[in-house]
Structures are given as C-alpha cells and as structure tokens.
Amino acid sequence: MxxxxxxxxxxxxxxxxxxxGLALPTIFTSGASxxxxxxxxxxxxxxxxxxxxxxxxxxxxxxxxxYELAVEHLNGGGDGGMIPTFSSKTxxxxxxxxxxxxxxxxxTQTKSDAARASAKSMIEKDGAIMITGGSSSGVAxxxxxxxxxxxxxxMAGLTHSNDTTGKDRKxxxxxxxxxxxxxxxxxxxxxxNRYGTDRKAYHLTADYTWGWTQQESIANSTEAMGWExxxxxxxxxxxxxxxxxxxxVLNSGADVLVLNHYGGNMVNSLTNAVQFGLRDKEVNxxxxxxxxxxxxxxxxxxxxxxxxxxxxxxxxxWSLQDEGSKAFVKSFGTKYGFPPSQAAHTVYCQTxxxxxxxxxxxxxxxxxxxxxxxxxxxxxxxxxxxxxxxxDHQCFKDVLVVQGKENPTxxxxxxxxxxxxxxxxxxxxxxxxxxxxxxxxxxxxNAG
Numbered sequence: 001m002x003x004x005x006x007x008x009x010x011x012x013x014x015x016x017x018x019x020x021g022l023a024l025p026t027i028f029t030s031g032a033s034x035x036x037x038x039x040x041x042x043x044x045x046x047x048x049x050x051x052x053x054x055x056x057x058x059x060x061x062x063x064x065x066x067y068e069l070a071v072e073h074l075n076g077g078g079d080g081g082m083i084p085t086f087s088s089k090t091x092x093x094x095x096x097x098x099x100x101x102x103x104x105x106x107x108t109q110t111k112s113d114a115a116r117a118s119a120k121s122m123i124e125k126d127g128a129i130m131i132t133g134g135s136s137s138g139v140a141x142x143x144x145x146x147x148x149x150x151x152x153x154x155m156a157g158l159t160h161s162n163d164t165t166g167k168d169r170k171x172x173x174x175x176x177x178x179x180x181x182x183x184x185x186x187x188x189x190x191x192x193n194r195y196g197t198d199r200k201a202y203h204l205t206a207d208y209t210w211g212w213t214q215q216e217s218i219a220n221s222t223e224a225m226g227w228e229x230x231x232x233x234x235x236x237x238x239x240x241x242x243x244x245x246x247x248x249v250l251n252s253g254a255d256v257l258v259l260n261h262y263g264g265n266m267v268n269s270l271t272n273a274v275q276f277g278l279r280d281k282e283v284n285x286x287x288x289x290x291x292x293x294x295x296x297x298x299x300x301x302x303x304x305x306x307x308x309x310x311x312x313x314x315x316x317x318w319s320l321q322d323e324g325s326k327a328f329v330k331s332f333g334t335k336y337g338f339p340p341s342q343a344a345h346t347v348y349c350q351t352x353x354x355x356x357x358x359x360x361x362x363x364x365x366x367x368x369x370x371x372x373x374x375x376x377x378x379x380x381x382x383x384x385x386x387x388x389x390x391x392d393h394q395c396f397k398d399v400l401v402v403q404g405k406e407n408p409t410x411x412x413x414x415x416x417x418x419x420x421x422x423x424x425x426x427x428x429x430x431x432x433x434x435x436x437x438x439x440x441x442x443x444x445x446n447a448g
Contacts, residue, residue: 035365036151036448037129043100044364046071046351047128049119049143050157054110055237055264056135058298059343063133063157064105065336066344070351073331074101081331085324085380086352090359097358108134110237112142119143123150129364130155132350135263135343137161137210144173151448153366155350158343160262160294162213165394166435171445172366174373174393176350178426180214181434183293183313184221186399186421190311195256195289197226202254204245204269206261207234215260216434218293230254235261235269242269246276255283257290266292267302274306295402297341300414307404307414314400316345316382317417325382339412349381353388367445384423391430392442399426 039045048067051060073081076093083091095101104126106118115134122128123146131147132155134140140159147154148170156164156175160183165175201222205211211234219229230252235245246269249257257278261269273279273290281288292299295312318329318339328348332340340348353373361368375390383397401419408414431438 035367037123037127039099039127039129039364041099043102044096044129045127046101046103046354047106047119047122047126047131047133048103048347049106049108049115049122049131049133050347051110051135051139052105052107054108056110056158056262058302059135059158059263059296059341060108060133062298062341062344063135063347066332066340066348067103067133067351069332069335070348071101071103074351074355078335079327079331081348082324082328082352082381085327086356087379088356088360090356091352096355097362097364101355104128106133108136108139108143110136110139112138115139116142116146119146120150123147123152128152129366130354132347132354133157134159136208137164137213138208140164140175141168141209144168144170148172148443148446151366151446153354153369155354157347157350159210160214161210162217162434163209163436165392166213167440168209169392169436169440169442171370171393171442174350174353174370174388174395176353176388176395177346178313178315178397178399179394180210180217180293181428181432182399182426183214184217185426185428186313186401186419187218187291187293187311188221188225190401190419191222191227191291192225194311196286199227199256199286199289200230200252200254200284201227201256201258201291202230202249202252203232203258203260204242205232205234206265207236210262211235211260213434214293215258218258218260218291220434227256235265237265239265240268242272243276245269246272246278249273249278250276250281253284255286255288257288259290259292260294261292262294262296263299264302266299270303270306270310295415296343297339297412297415298343300404301411303404308406310404311418312402314402314415315342317342317400317402317415318345318412319417320382320400322382322384324380328382345382352381353378365447367447370445387423389430392435392440396423396427398423 108115
C-alpha cells in the first residue's frame with residue numbers, strides 16, 4: 001500500500017543499525033552523522049516517480065506495477081519473485097534493515113520540470129529516502145541532479161541516453177538500464193549481416209538528450225561498418241503525426257530509415273512510415289528497411305503488424321530462460337495476468353538492488369549505499385553476470401537484439417530475441433568521448 005504526507009527525519013544513528021551483523025563500508029567505520037530523511041525504526045519510504053501521463057505513460061504504468069510487486073516481495077509477501085534467484089542473500093522478506101517498506105508516487109508527465117517538482121515533493125514532504133523511476137533521459141538527468149543536491153540516492157528507471165552516466169553522471173545516481181552506445185554496439189553486426197555494409201541511412205530523431213546520443217551512437221556504429229548517414233532530422237517529443245518528416249525520406253536516396261523514437265512517438269512514426277509505403281519500396285537495388293534502435297514490448301504491441309521483421313535492441317525480454325527472468329515473469333504474471341515489460345524488469349531490479357545495498361552497507365546513508373553499489377557484481381536478476389561499474393555507476397550486462405515477430409501467438413508475444421550480445425561486446429572505457437571524455441566526473445556523494 002502506498003502512503004502520503006509522511007516525513008521522517010529520525011534520530012537513529014548509523015551505528016545503531018549496524019548491529020545486524022552486516023559489514024559497514026570503510027567510510028562509516030569511524031562514526032556517522034544524520035542524513036537526509038534518515039528513517040525511524042518502523043518504516044522506510046521510497047519515492048516512485050513515473051510518467052503517468054504523456055507519451056511514455058504505458059511504460060510508467062508497467063513501472064508502477066513492478067514497484068508495487070517489489071515492495072510486496074521486500075515486505076515478505078507473494079512468492080518473492082527474484083529474491084530467491086538473486087546472488088546476494090541479504091533480502092529476507094523483513095523489509096530493508098528490518099523496516100517495512102512504504103512508498104509514495106509522482107507523475108513525471110515526461111517533463112523535466114514536472115519530474116523535478118514531484119521528486120522534490122516526495123523528498124521534502126513525504127520523507128522519501130530514495131527516488132526511482134522515469135521513462136525519459138531528460139527526466140532522469142533532471143531528477144538525478146535534484147537527488148544529488150538533496151542528498152538521496154537516485155535509482156534510474158528507463159533512461160537510455162549516454163549522458164545519464166556520461167557527462168551528466170552523479171555520485172548519488174545509478175543506472176541499471178543500458179544506453180545508446182550499447183544499442184549501437186549490439187545492433188551493428190546484426191544489421192551488417194542482415195542488410196549488408198553498403199547502405200544509406202536516414203535518421204528521424206527525438207529532439208532531446210536521449211535522441212541525440214542514440215542517433216550519434218547508432219550512426220557511429222553503422223558508419224564504422226560501411227553505412228552512410230544521408231540525413232538526421234530532429235522531431236519534437238510532443239509530435240503525434242510524423243507524416244511531414246517521413247515524406248522527404250522518399251526522395252533522399254536513403255534505403256534505410258532509422259527511427260530514434262521511443263514509446264508513443266515510435267508507434268506513430270513507424271505507422272506513418274508504413275502508410276507511406278516505405279517497407280514495400282526498393283531503393284538503390286535493395287529492399288527498403290526500417291530500424292528501431294531501442295525497442296520495448298509495449299511499443300511493439302502498440303505498433304501491431306507494422307513491427308514484423310524490424311530489428312532493434314532491448315534491455316530485457318520476458319522470454320529469457322534464466323532462472324531470475326523465469327521467476328520474475330511467473331510472479332508478475334500471477335499478480336497482473338500478463339508478462340512484464342523491460343520497464344517493469346528494470347525498476348523491479350533497481351528496487352531490489354537498492355534494498356540489498358542498504359542491507360550490505362548496514363545503513364540508509366546514501367554515501368554508504370553508494371559505496372555498496374559502486375563496483376558491485378551480481379547475478380540472478382536476468383541478463384547474465386552484471387557489473388555496476390564504480391567509475392560511472394553504469395550497469396554492464398548482456399544486451400538483446402530483437403525483431404518484430406512474424407507470427408505472434410498473442411498481443412504480448414510480439415518480439416523475438418535474435419541474438420544475446422555478450423557484455424564484453426558492449427563495454428567501453430569510462431572516459432570514452434561519447435560519455436564526456438576525461439572531463440566527466442561523478443563528483444562526490446552528498447548525504448544531505
């Protein structure tokens with residue numbers, strides 16, 4: 001159950017919660033002081049900040065479902081989901097550090113200002129000690145900055161821009177989701193094998209931080225294998241009809257359209273492209289192709305027949321057969337009657353990872369939690385062995401290349417995995433130029 005209008009600034013010191021037999025990070029072994037929204041002995045409040053309205057609202061609805069499921073499991077309800085498969089064994093159904101987990105929610109509206117306002121309210125009025133969620137990189141970067149200033153941990157939801165853990169990385173922020181660079185690194189070899197290395201690509205790109213870095217990433221990866229980028233046109237996030245952007249593609253000489261769009265934008269732009277007959281055309285002696293670099297099952301379902309055979313990448317898919325994924329799909333499906341999306345999987349994992357880090361650190365102090373997460377390696381949550389890199393707080397794991405299924409068996413069976421790209425293929429140095437180079441820095445943790 002969610003709760004509202006509760007502010008907790010308890011006086012319980014970190015040393016008092018260390019008695020659970022959990023090793024404290026070295027930063028806290030010489031004493032500790034109070035921090036933002038230090039909880040009392042009874043409960044701890046998490047803030048779930050998701051798009052409940054706007055173009056990414058479908059993702060937000062599935063995120064909320066997963067958050068509620070995670071809280072249920074942390075508090076000892078249900079079947080435990082991925083807690084039994086998680087390589088760490090600190091989560092035992094007694095909440096976090098013995099406190100019942102409660103939550104408040106906010107609506108980001110897929111707008112940075114609205115997201116910051118709702119996160120600020122949850123921190124200042126409701127006593128949230130951790131903020132998580134979002135389905136937009138513009139929102140994630142804005143809220144991550146706010147959490148850094150406020151002295152709370154931010155566990156990012158869906159944010160695919162390189163900038164989130166690149167030039168805009170923060171010590172208080174952590175991302176489980178993959179990014180644009182990883183999509184390009186995973187997709188390029190499959191595109192070359194499927195469509196050849198002599199291609200001309202026309203990009204339509206959402207005009208904000210995610211679109212910019214996604215386009216840069218996929219262009220660099222495809223150009224490295226021989227493709228030519230003939231144009232890149234920016235489109236407003238609020239667009240619903242992309243006809244005026246699709247029409248020029250017909251006379252551009254391009255034989256591939258890359259849709260750097262997400263959520264409802266991708267559904268609408270792909271629908272318009274099919275209506276213009278692009279998938280039936282032959283250009284430069286080749287069949288015209290469409291690529292969607294970042295896919296979700298929710299988007300694919302919304303686009304219907306139009307996604308068949310179209311390649312893209314995704315962070316996770318409910319058809320994976322590892323024990324963690326199967327446990328999560330079973331648990332989510334039992335509660336809601338349908339399989340979870342990558343949005344649901346991402347935020348469920350982030351909630352468990354935060355709770356586990358608190359338990360391992362023996363404190364809710366964000367600097368202790370951050371130290372427990374940085375450099376942490378784990379498994380059992382899907383996508384193989386995972387590393388939360390200390391340098392930039394980016395998760396590295398296997399990336400999936402998927403395509404729209406030709407013969408779906410249900411409205412949920414719309415994507416199929418064509419390749420599981422190993423983690424090593426999508427890794428990069430923390431000072432990579434696309435991620436801010438040598439100038440990028442996490443800064444220092446803020447405990448408030």
